[in-house]
Amino acid sequence: MVEKLTQAERDALLPPLGEAGWGADPETDSIRKIWKFRSFSEAWGFMSRVALLAEKMGHHPDWRNVYNVVDLRLTTHACDGLSRLDIEMAPKIDALAGGAEIQRDQTQQIECLCKLEHARGRG
Numbered sequence: 001m002v003e004k005l006t007q008a009e010r011d012a013l014l015p016p017l018g019e020a021g022w023g024a025d026p027e028t029d030s031i032r033k034i035w036k037f038r039s040f041s042e043a044w045g046f047m048s049r050v051a052l053l054a055e056k057m058g059h060h061p062d063w064r065n066v067y068n069v070v071d072l073r074l075t076t077h078a079c080d081g082l083s084r085l086d087i088e089m090a091p092k093i094d095a096l097a098g099g100a101e102i103q104r105d106q107t108q109q110i111e112c113l114c115k116l117e118h119a120r121g122r123g
């Protein structure tokens with residue numbers, strides 16, 4: 001059974017992802033990143049690569065695509081919040097995004113997810 005990240009794990013693992021452009025959706029205890037590609041075709045290509053990764057890992061993002069923008073959240077449904085699987089998947093997704101523009105100003109600061117007592121479900 002996959003477990004929700006502890007306070008110590010949040011403190012250690014989330015800030016480096018923040019530096020890589022990952023933000024937060026505190027409502028769903030998710031990490032969130034938004035990329036703007038040059039075209040719909042490039043966005044869809046990225047989504048196809050992420051889909052194959054998701055099938056390989058048995059772990060799937062929650063996401064939305066509007067033309068050339070992909071808005072992606074990672075959380076773990078099985079524990080109703082962030083787990084090690086999300087932390088493991090984030091850099092693998094980054095490696096598939098190429099040089100797409102990261103829209104940092106449209107997500108909340110990742111540090112707000114460091115407060116475990118505020119995380120959804122309170123597991």
Ligand SMILES: C[C@H](O)[C@H](O)[C@H]1CNC2=NC(N)=NC(=O)C2=N1
Pocket residue numbers: 058059060061075076077078079
């Ligand atoms: C049986 C199967 O592995 C599970 O349902 C997986 C599928 N993908 C998943 N993806 C995510 N994000 N969270 C999960 O809990 C999850 N569970």
